[in-house]
Amino acid sequence: MAINTDAPHTTDALGERAALQSTDFGDTQKLLDISDKELKRELNHSPSDTHLVKDEQTEQTVVNVTSEPRSPSRVSFSRASSPTPEEREPCSFMWLAVISCFCLAVPINMFALYFAHMARSMIQANDYDGARRLGRLALLLSIVSIVVGLAIVLYLVMTEYNN
Structure with missing residues (x-):
């Protein structure tokens, strides 16, 4: 994400410089929309591995989901370890x-x-x-x-x- 350095700046009453309100936030809005969609997909699918690929020409995000069964050890946050066979x-x-x-x-x-x-x-x-x-x-x-x-x-x- 690049910062628009060509936008005109003004100085407010306190002497601080601020960008005008007419600045285009289209790129930021696109990123937020994509991240919201990804979050909803992850909550619906809850896959163990998700790979995100962004296509630059069409500006779409493709989600590749590998559906592996979850083991109980991945769900637990403790230091659980199962005994080995021996x-x-x-x-x-x-x-x-x-x-x-x-x-x-x-x-x-x-x-x-x-x-x-x-x-x-x-x-x-x-x-x-x-x-x-x-x-x-x-x-x-x-x-x-x-x-x-x-x-x-x-x-x-x-x-x-x-x-």
Whole structure:
């Protein structure tokens, strides 16, 4: 798009230069009409790939649409990745988080249970990277909870025998 530098200019009351209102905006209007038509076509078709070709002689825009089926991974905006055939879905370690709830380290095992639940919900949403990350965190918190719980039990047993 070129700017018309040959248009006459005037100076208004503030001393700023402005183009006259009689300037021809035909090129701009053509571009806006073309972009509105393209937007309506894309909203109606919603193709995965659209190629625009402009014919200079007839000033028409031709839209070439390739209709490919949309995969669920293209629709999602998250970091979703599907497991490859040689690997399986990540584990949420819910069973270990439930076992850690029987230990005496109450705040730690509740966090382990929460992160295991979040990992399970991410598996259901097909976000396997996030599920792996939260599953590992649930595993770590469950193990820490069990170790701290056993240490508390051993401390209580040892102090009871000394009295």
